[in-house]
Amino acid sequence: MSLVKLTIKGISYSQTQNGAYALILNEVDGDRKLPIVIGAFEAQSIAIALEKEIKPPRPLTHDLFKSFADRFDIVVKQIIIHKLVDGVFYSSIICERDKIEEIIDARTSDAIALALRFNAPIFTYKNILDKAGIFLKANTENDNPENILDDVLSNSDAFTTEESNDSKNHYTKQSLSELHEMLETAVNNEDYEKAAKIRDEISKREA
Template structure:
């Protein structure tokens, strides 16, 4: 069975369900997306790994895994989302050390957080996309700029969207101070929102 490579389309969080996040993966050579519900910590970890301007003062668990692996010369070759049972995705990390390959079972959210840090490709199988993938029209595709999930997503995903924050009354200098404070306090969700506002004004 052939692999289909996926890329991270975006992450959004729920206004109605505390701690519920949607990680949306998209096939690289097609129009299907794969939405996966993940926890708050994993969503934060993935977002930070994708963000170049925010660096936590202390390493997160997945950063520690990267440092540990580098220290002992372990590389992550790829992540494979290989099974879907009752709405739960099962994944594997394909690791290599000194020419020896090992496959490790892992939660999908952890696997993707690690894959981002290693620049490792993410794959799934055709039958999983057939079962859980969602076709999108090009004009309705989700983008990080509009911060909305497509209308074609199932009901539980339609409710998941970015919360709006009003920073219009705050000066650029104050925004930078708030950004530094948010990172220092490890409030990366707020830091990402402030960074977005700063980028809009640049």
């Protein structure tokens, strides 16, 4: 299967759905976009890496990984988004140390956050782009990145997510008491990203 190189167009924030972020990847030799819903923490980490002049006072998790890898002479060579199953992207980090190559599984958002820090190229397979890639509306191309996600969300048949089980639509089907139970479970499991999404849904209903 042939690989297709991707670049990062930007991070989009939904003006209509609170807390929804999408990483928009652009086909290098084409016009298709590959949108992936990501969490707020990953969006922040990627945004900081894109803005070279922004230096957080303490290293983020991905910065720590970069420092750790540098200390032990580990280089990230490339990132490959290699699989799409039930709306969930799967990625691999191709690393090298002492001329020995290793492949590490990773969430796509984490893999791309690291790719930025290592200046590593991002690829996907043509069949994945054929399945999940979209063409945005002509007038969207000139809009700010923040306006892209709402246009993408309106095209739900083509839109895929990194963690589809945590989508907003999933929580709207739950009762308020079920949401409180899910929130407690998420906190106990230290799944704070999921807890934040559940909390947003509870706050919206209790407002």
